[in-house]
Amino acid sequence: MKRPIFHCTVIFLLTLCLLASPLSVPAASGDGGLTDLTGLSGMPAAPSIDAPSAILIEAKTGAVLYAKNADQAHFPASITKVMTALLTIENCSLDETVTFSYRATHELEENSSGIARTEGEEMSVRDCLYGLLIASANEVAQALAEHVSGSLEAFAELMNQRAAELGCTNTHFANPSGLNNPEHYTTAHDMALIMQAAVQNPTFLEIDSTTRYTIPTTNKHSETLVISMKHQMLLDGANHYEYAVAGKTGYTSLAGYTLVTYAVKDDMELICVILDGPTSESRYTSTRALFDYGFQNFQMFQLSQHSGSLEASPDTGLYLGSNLLSLAPSQEDWLVLPNTLPFSSLETQIAWGGGEDGSSLASISYSYQGTLVGTAALTVQAEEEASFPYSGSASGLQERGALSLRSLALYGGIAAGALVLLILLVHGLRRKKKKWPLRMSPSLRGRSRRRR
Secondary structure: OHHHHHHHHHHHHHHHHHHOOOOOOOOOOOOOOOEEOOOOOOOOOOOOOOOOEEEEEEOOOOEEEEEEOOOOOEOOHHHHHHHHHHHHHHHOOOOOEEEOOHHHHHOOOOOOOOOOOOOOOEEEHHHHHHHHHOOOOHHHHHHHHHHHHOOHHHHHHHHHHHHHHOOOOOOEOOOOOOOOOOOOEEOHHHHHHHHHHHHOOHHHHHHHOOOEEEEOOOOOOOOOEEEEOOOHHHOOOOOOOOOEEEEEEEEEOOOEEEEEEEEEEOOEEEEEEEEEEOOHHHHHHHHHHHHHHHHHHEEEEEHHHOHHHOOOOHHHOOOOOOOOOOEEEOOOOEEEEEOOOOHHHOEEEEEEOOOOOOOOOEEEEEEEOOEEEEEEEEEEOOOOOOOOOOOOOHHHHHHOOOOOHHHHHHHHHHHHHHHHHHHHHHHHHHHHHHHHHHHOOHHHHHHHHHHO
């Protein structure tokens, strides 16, 4: 009898430990898509701009605040280098050494931008990235591509693969620099997605927000080289914009004047993309007009501060802020709305599951008059200390608030363990009862034979 009891006790304790562990619910991963708010009724009047194609998005939420032919394909020119920089940072250490090849330094358009690097020259990845984003050096773009992927063609494949992962739907890259190529194109929508991913990378943001940098001496250059940012909204002058943080310029004869810019004011983060601008000046005035439009006419809502107004639909079986389980958006989830649209006017719908891989416990979507304006994963809000709220009445239960997950797991573990223990004990007793006649003493077996 001792061994079954011992086994049951071990199983009970293991079950209790497993079930009493805190529940962890990972947040949902984004799918890289953008939420279009431009069709909302009551949207503020948008400015008129010269560029044939442009977009303005809020970076944290992925909400489109303005779009003009945003899915129309154009040549991007040097704003391509945002993707080149992002891939380099994702695949290399900043201290790695890049060696410039003959192809990297010679297969370039005449008079294209560069920093006069030569075949066999060596630079760190870090210095190359500054040369790429600040000086827009094309030979540096090609050297980085070869360093990352071995060839320009292999790097172009990597660029297209990453673009697809980010949700780009009408983009095809043929080179790392953006020099003229009929097979090298993107859209304002897709370029906004690429910039959105790039500014989430601290290394990219640090480099791309630098306005002046000194490239140190190399094995081919005995003197340092000072380079300066070309994006005028980040520099002092007539086109300076107070909230501009980072960005990249572009120009070729086929692409016209292109520009991608990231600006931050309070809780709002805006990305503006201009494609095929008619003049260099117009891309700045258009970007300024769109940034002013976004910052002045829209407001940000931190969803965790508004979760108290959520109500679960009866068919979901989900209770928010109830005495059983508390779920809410995380502090990183935001929603952007026009100033004229109060948060209370939104409709909410809650469903179990969420995220591309189903990693979220639940998700919530927000809509206005049938138009989706945002989504968020709902995560479990556990209490710091376990406490059992039952006070003998429903009113007392409500007053004490939500039962923590640790408490639920603890009492659930005890109940489950007790049930397992009971089942095993009963099973053990049945087996013992069935085997009892086979364990009679010799004297009893002898008596049994004589009685027959």
